[in-house]
Amino acid sequence: MTNRKPIQFRIKVFACLLAPLFFAMGVNAQSQWKAGVARAKITPTTAMWMAGYAVRDHEAEGAMHDLWAKALVLEDAEGKRAVMVSTDLLGFPKALSDRIRDRLQKRHGLQRSEILLNSSHTHSGPVLSDALMDIYPIEDAQLKKITKYTAHLEEAIVRLVDQALNGLQPVQLYAGNGVARFQVNRRNNPAATLHLETDLNGPNDYAVPVLKVNGADGKVLAIAFGYACHNTVLSGYQWSGDYAGFAQLELEAMHPGAMALFFMGAGADQNPLPRGTVALARQYGRTLAAAVDRVLEEDMQVLQPSIATGYREVELQLSPIPTVEHYASLSESLSGYQRRWAQRMEQLLRKGHTLAATYPYPLQVWRLGDQSIFSLGGELVVGYAIALKRIFGPQVFVFGYSNDVMAYIPTTEILQEGGYEGEISQRVYGLPSSWSTDTESLILYEMVRLAQQVGVPKADK
Numbered sequence: 001m002t003n004r005k006p007i008q009f010r011i012k013v014f015a016c017l018l019a020p021l022f023f024a025m026g027v028n029a030q031s032q033w034k035a036g037v038a039r040a041k042i043t044p045t046t047a048m049w050m051a052g053y054a055v056r057d058h059e060a061e062g063a064m065h066d067l068w069a070k071a072l073v074l075e076d077a078e079g080k081r082a083v084m085v086s087t088d089l090l091g092f093p094k095a096l097s098d099r100i101r102d103r104l105q106k107r108h109g110l111q112r113s114e115i116l117l118n119s120s121h122t123h124s125g126p127v128l129s130d131a132l133m134d135i136y137p138i139e140d141a142q143l144k145k146i147t148k149y150t151a152h153l154e155e156a157i158v159r160l161v162d163q164a165l166n167g168l169q170p171v172q173l174y175a176g177n178g179v180a181r182f183q184v185n186r187r188n189n190p191a192a193t194l195h196l197e198t199d200l201n202g203p204n205d206y207a208v209p210v211l212k213v214n215g216a217d218g219k220v221l222a223i224a225f226g227y228a229c230h231n232t233v234l235s236g237y238q239w240s241g242d243y244a245g246f247a248q249l250e251l252e253a254m255h256p257g258a259m260a261l262f263f264m265g266a267g268a269d270q271n272p273l274p275r276g277t278v279a280l281a282r283q284y285g286r287t288l289a290a291a292v293d294r295v296l297e298e299d300m301q302v303l304q305p306s307i308a309t310g311y312r313e314v315e316l317q318l319s320p321i322p323t324v325e326h327y328a329s330l331s332e333s334l335s336g337y338q339r340r341w342a343q344r345m346e347q348l349l350r351k352g353h354t355l356a357a358t359y360p361y362p363l364q365v366w367r368l369g370d371q372s373i374f375s376l377g378g379e380l381v382v383g384y385a386i387a388l389k390r391i392f393g394p395q396v397f398v399f400g401y402s403n404d405v406m407a408y409i410p411t412t413e414i415l416q417e418g419g420y421e422g423e424i425s426q427r428v429y430g431l432p433s434s435w436s437t438d439t440e441s442l443i444l445y446e447m448v449r450l451a452q453q454v455g456v457p458k459a460d461k
Contacts, residue, residue, distance in 0.1 A: 033305045034075040035171040035213050037222050037259045038163035040156045042088065043067045043239055044126050048145050051090040052123025053235055054135045054337050054428075059142070060126075064240040064278070065249065067125055069157050070261045072213065072222050073164040074173065074368065077305040082114050082366060083161055084224060086261040088241040089119040089153075091379075091405025093131040094360075096154060101403075103158050108165060113311035116364060116375055117157075118263045118402045122231040124240040128153070131405075134341040134430055170216045174300035175371040177395060178208035178291040182284050183229035183270040185382070187419065194273050204228075204270060205385045208288065209263075209397035210295045211371075220258040223251055225292045226399060228265030228382055233272050233281040243272055246285025247292070254293055264401040268379035268408050269421055303369030310454040313360040314446045317436035321357060324349045341427045355432040362403040363446055365454045371395075372456045374447060375402035376409065381421060383411035387444055392451065393459035407431050412440045 043066045047059040067088035074082045083104070092100075097117055104110045127136060129150040138146070184194065188202030205228045213222040231242035241248065244262040251260040272284050327346035334342055348355060364375040373396070374388050380400025388398050400409070408425040415422045415437055426434050 032077065033171045033173045033303075034168040035173070035221060036073045036164035036167035036169065037071065038160045038167065039068055039070045039259060040160045041066050042069050042153055042156060044149055046145060048149060049127045049136050049138060049142055050123075050237065050239075051125055051127045051132060052232070056237070058237070060239055061237040062239070064124070064234075064238040065245055067239055067241060067245075068248075069153070069160055070259055071160045071164040072224055072259075072261055073161065073168065074307065075168055076307040080307045081110065081165075082307050082309060082368070083110060083116065083164070084261065084263070085115070085117050085157060085161065086224070086263055087117070087119050087157075088122050088245060089125045089128070090121055090123065091119045091131065091401055092117050092403065093128055094404045094406060095130045096128060096150060097404050100154055100157050104161055107158070107162070111309075111311070113309035113364065116366070116399075116402055118375070118399055119405060120231050120241055120244045120262050121264050121267075121379070121401050122240065122242045122244065124234050124236070124238065124242055126239075132428060132430075134344060135337040135428060171221060172214045173303040173305070173368065174212040174214070175303055175368070176210050176212075176295040176298065176300040178210060178295040179206045180208050180227060180288050180291040181206050182272050182287055183227070183267065184273040185269055186271040186273070187269050187414070187421065189273070191271065191273050191275075203382050203386055205266065205382050205389075205398075207265075207394070208291045208295070209265070210292050210300070211368075212296055212300060220255045220296070222259045222261065223255065223292060223296065224261045224263060225288075226263040226265045226397065227288055228267035228385060228398075228400075229270045229272055230267055231264070233275040233284060234278065235276070240281070243281045243284035243288065246282050247288040250286055250289035251292060254289065263399050266376075266380040266382045266385035266398050266400045268400065269381045269414070301370065303371055306367075306369055308367040308454045310365045310450045312363050312446060312450050314363060314442060315358040316361045316439055316442065317358055318356065318431065319433045319436050321355050321432050338424070338427050341430065344430075345432055359406060359431070361406075361443070363443070363450055364402060365447070365450045365456060367454050367456055371397070372451070373397040373399065374451070375399040376443070376447070377402055377404040378407050378409040379405060379425070380409045381411055381414060383413070383440075384409070384443070388447065391448065391458055392456060407435075409439070409443070410435065412437060415439065
């Protein structure tokens with residue numbers, strides 16, 4: 001019988017000698033990141049109503065390219081996990097988001113702080129249940145399609161995370177920021193006269209946040225990136241991810257075998273201008289992909305394998321609820337979806353219902369190694385990204401449209417100015433009134449508290 005002890009001893013010695021090298025290369029089994037990725041096609045298979053534009057008057061007419069839900073699961077050296085899900089959707093309504101996160105908690109023990117559900121806000125995706133129902137003249141047959149699709153989507157996302165968790169493998173994680181400049185502040189730069197202007201006005205954030213995930217073989221496994229600009233180049237009747245969809249396709253063609261995931265930033269008041277053609281959508285997609293690829297080619301920050309997460313829902317106040325008479329007056333003066341909204345509010349009050357005076361608004365902070373990610377719900381205007389970067393530094397990532405898209409989230413200045421983002425947009429989402437004037441200060445105060453809990457340092461003054 002062969003004596004195996006000398007062989008086993010040599011193996012142990014060899015492993016000990018190579019351990020420092022493996023650690024330096026990021027492949028030490030006890031001190032490294034693990035990641036899993038998965039994707040699911042979510043293109044509707046039947047004609048459905050499209051989300052995003054109230055002027056549409058019929059259902060979709062096929063696909064320009066497929067819609068996707070994609071998951072990236074990260075696990076640190078201590079086994080703590082963080083789940084990033086990107087989708088070619090207008091936005092997750094609260095009911096759907098809650099169900100998905102509750103199921104993931106039950107199946108995998110994942111807490112809400114550990115789950116990030118982001119939508120690209122493409123205006124060429126499907127309408128979902130419990131969202132924007134005043135906008136579209138939807139009949140019973142169409143409503144059944146929407147209900148069925150929403151249930152299918154929920155199941156697809158849960159299975160998607162299952163697959164990503166089952167596929168965890170050793171990786172290295174990197175972070176960096178790029179830049180792209182096709183966003184235009186739509187409140188300060190009228191689209192109709194933009195071609196005559198030599199200067200752009202208003203606040204903006206041109207950052208392109210990038211996470212790179214490399215497998216043990218050194219090849220790119222996943223690219224998570226973002227941008228703060230509406231996905232509204234296209235307004236036709238074909239399913240598409242708009243410029244963000246084209247950017248993901250471009251990156252995946254540039255890096256065969258890698259999965260690209262787009263995360264929408266604080267772009268509620270930013271538009272891609274000019275817009276309106278497929279050629280422009282492709283151009284912006286290529287521009288964004290080139291910005292990401294430049295970051296990938298340069299020295300990126302190596303992130304140590306540690307995850308810290310925090311989540312909180314704060315009750316945002318709505319301005320005082322108008323009277324029945326006020327809604328009745330609006331019903332007479334408004335038209336289209338705004339009239340339908342006013343009529344519904346009036347009917348609810350006449351039936352004795354109490355309209356909501358607050359809304360549970362989701363805030364989330366992650367720290368992946370030294371990279372901080374701030375994720376906020378709703379259609380977040382760029383002023384929040386600017387404010388958070390002033391507090392915590394320009395290197396932080398800021399995502400809007402995360403976990404629940406319930407309305408526009410304006411700054412105090414925009415609330416005072418009014419206009420679509422400050423006053424009218426809440427009607428689109430069915431809220432009874434606009435936000436109160438302390439909205440911005442409350443959100444930023446709670447985000448600072450949450451960041452302190454997670455261990456995110458403030459920027460040096």
